[in-house]
Amino acid sequence: MAIIEVDGLTKRYGGRTALDGVSFSVEEGEIFGILGPNGAGKTTAVECLEGLRRPDAGTVRVLGLDPQADARELHQRIGVQLQRTGLPGSIRVREALELYTSFYASPRDPAELLAQWGLEERRNTRVRSLSGGQAQRLYIALALVGAPRVAFLDELTTGLDPQARRATWDLIRRIRDDGVTVVLISHFMDEAEELCDRLAVFDAGRVVATGSPGGLIEEATGGGGRMRFRPAGELDLALLAGVPGVTDVRRSGRHVVVTGRGDFATAVTSVLARNHIVVADLRIDQRTLDDAYLALTGGPSPRD
Amino acid sequence: MLGKILAIEFRMRMREVLTPLFALALPLALLFGFGLMPDATKPSKDLGGQSTTEYMAVLGTGIAFAILSLIMLPGVLSDYRERGVLRRMRATPVRPSALLTAQLVINAGAGAVTAAVMIVVGAAAFGTSAPRGFGWFLLAAVLCLLALLALGSLVSAVVPTGRAGNAVGSLLFFPSMFLAGVYIPYDQMPRTLQRVCDVTPLGAGIRSMRDAWMGHAPHPSQLAIMAVYAVVATLAAARLFRWE
Numbered sequence: 001m002a003i004i005e006v007d008g009l010t011k012r013y014g015g016r017t018a019l020d021g022v023s024f025s026v027e028e029g030e031i032f033g034i035l036g037p038n039g040a041g042k043t044t045a046v047e048c049l050e051g052l053r054r055p056d057a058g059t060v061r062v063l064g065l066d067p068q069a070d071a072r073e074l075h076q077r078i079g080v081q082l083q084r085t086g087l088p089g090s091i092r093v094r095e096a097l098e099l100y101t102s103f104y105a106s107p108r109d110p111a112e113l114l115a116q117w118g119l120e121e122r123r124n125t126r127v128r129s130l131s132g133g134q135a136q137r138l139y140i141a142l143a144l145v146g147a148p149r150v151a152f153l154d155e156l157t158t159g160l161d162p163q164a165r166r167a168t169w170d171l172i173r174r175i176r177d178d179g180v181t182v183v184l185i186s187h188f189m190d191e192a193e194e195l196c197d198r199l200a201v202f203d204a205g206r207v208v209a210t211g212s213p214g215g216l217i218e219e220a221t222g223g224g225g226r227m228r229f230r231p232a233g234e235l236d237l238a239l240l241a242g243v244p245g246v247t248d249v250r251r252s253g254r255h256v257v258v259t260g261r262g263d264f265a266t267a268v269t270s271v272l273a274r275n276h277i278v279v280a281d282l283r284i285d286q287r288t289l290d291d292a293y294l295a296l297t298g299g300p301s302p303r304d
Numbered sequence: 305m306l307g308k309i310l311a312i313e314f315r316m317r318m319r320e321v322l323t324p325l326f327a328l329a330l331p332l333a334l335l336f337g338f339g340l341m342p343d344a345t346k347p348s349k350d351l352g353g354q355s356t357t358e359y360m361a362v363l364g365t366g367i368a369f370a371i372l373s374l375i376m377l378p379g380v381l382s383d384y385r386e387r388g389v390l391r392r393m394r395a396t397p398v399r400p401s402a403l404l405t406a407q408l409v410i411n412a413g414a415g416a417v418t419a420a421v422m423i424v425v426g427a428a429a430f431g432t433s434a435p436r437g438f439g440w441f442l443l444a445a446v447l448c449l450l451a452l453l454a455l456g457s458l459v460s461a462v463v464p465t466g467r468a469g470n471a472v473g474s475l476l477f478f479p480s481m482f483l484a485g486v487y488i489p490y491d492q493m494p495r496t497l498q499r500v501c502d503v504t505p506l507g508a509g510i511r512s513m514r515d516a517w518m519g520h521a522p523h524p525s526q527l528a529i530m531a532v533y534a535v536v537a538t539l540a541a542a543r544l545f546r547w548e
Binding site: 050051052072075076078080082083084085086087088089090091095098099100102103104105146 | 305308309312315316319320383384387388389391392393394395396397398
């Protein structure tokens with residue numbers, strides 16, 4: 001059953017159309033990604049779902065509720081992490097959790113959240129003195145304090161170092177494993193590919209594609225990729241040209257470059273192994289969401 | 305829930321030191337600074353027959369009201385708006401207006417503490433009598449605080465950033481100080497300047513509180529002016545306030 005349904009969502013600011021007939025749905029228990037460059041309308045769309053903005057047209061249902069008419073009811077059941085901090089700099093970690101606990105009818109135990117998110121040692125630290133990763137964990141904990149059924153996380157890992165990003169990804173998976181549906185806004189392709197069960201790609205206020213990361217890559221680029229290696233001995237290229245999925249085989253100096261679709265790389269390696277051909281310098285470039293994004297939007301991916 | 309917000313906001317404000325400093329230390333410094341001068345406890349002709357210590361007790365209370373309302377309140381609220389604190393709260397079951405209420409209660413409470421401390425410390429240290437028209441004093445103090453808090457809310461409502469909030473607050477605060485009689489007592493001002501004082505909330509407040517302290521009923525026009533500020537500025541602030 002869809003836990004979020006969006007149909008024809010449109011939002012204008014003055015003469016500018018921020019969202020133009022956006023439609024998608026989110027299933028219960030999945031991590032759903034909203035992907036696209038800055039200014040594509042991702043945040044505006046999610047703010048309409050959270051009841052923070054009034055759509056100009058279209059229907060939005062979150063947990064069967066209208067975010068505008070049933071805002072109070074909805075806010076008991078969703079958790080939100082916004083792009084900006086949203087906490088006074090001088091509040092302590094424990095105080096922030098206690099404060100947010102008091103907002104909800106049936107909240108989670110703040111002590112348990114402190115432990116779960118590794119903030120116990122920082123419980124008396126002021127928010128402004130937390131490291132980026134610690135602050136991020138606190139904001140996630142605050143989004144979960146009301147025991148929500150859906151958590152909206154906006155640009156969670158922007159500004160984090162690679163290690164903290166990886167750690168945050170594990171945390172997001174844990175939220176989902178606890179049975180919370182996660183809506184993740186991101187402009188990082190690798191993040192979306194790694195985490196999301198399904199995603200919607202936004203571009204200039206429209207949804208240009210929805211599906212699983214693998215499905216989108218397959219659909220937009222034909223999937224597959226390119227492998228490149230240096231055979232130790234003689235290699236008859238015709239041997240590889242016949243492998244299922246392979247679309248092209250050619251020499252490039254001492255290297256051989258094989259292009260193909262789907263799971264061609266596994267097939268090629270097993271053919272090489274069967275023929276006792278030893279290879280060196282093996283590199284496989286799988287198609288990524290980056291390539292799919294490029295194909296879908298006709299522009300380069302929105303890297304920072 | 306509001307109790308929790310109040311408790312945590314209160315703890316944060318005490319932690320920042322500025323609130324206790326302005327609400328207590330500055331008025332006390334005024335009281336002792338002038339109160340220890342010769343003849344400070346005797347009625348003074350320059351102060352319309354009031355003693356310096358009584359005058360300073362009222363002045364200190366009024367200045368604390370103004371700092372809390374025109375500088376502290378807009379400072380905190382515009383900082384909260386800038387940081388997205390109010391916006392983040394909109395996504396919870398609690399309205400951000402609860403935070404506004406808490407801030408108003410805390411600043412009003414700090415103002416009440418100042419007034420009480422000035423009365424008690426004045427009596428203990430200098431033998432100053434408590435306000436002789438106590439009911440009138442209470443009414444004048446409450447109206448003055450409400451008028452100033454309403455003005456401070458209006459400033460918070462219209463300024464875009466914390467920095468602009470501080471600038472506008474200070475712009476209102478320093479002329480208020482002058483008109484309140486910090487530099488020249490009201491009684492020494494030329495008549496035209498007195499008329500200007502009478503139409504400002506702090507000027508009207510201090511005049512009314514002084515009258516009440518000496519046992520007179522404040523001028524109804526002075527009470528009315530404060531009430532008008534309180535009502536008009538509250539309505540305007542409620543209309544103009546932006547959460548983000």
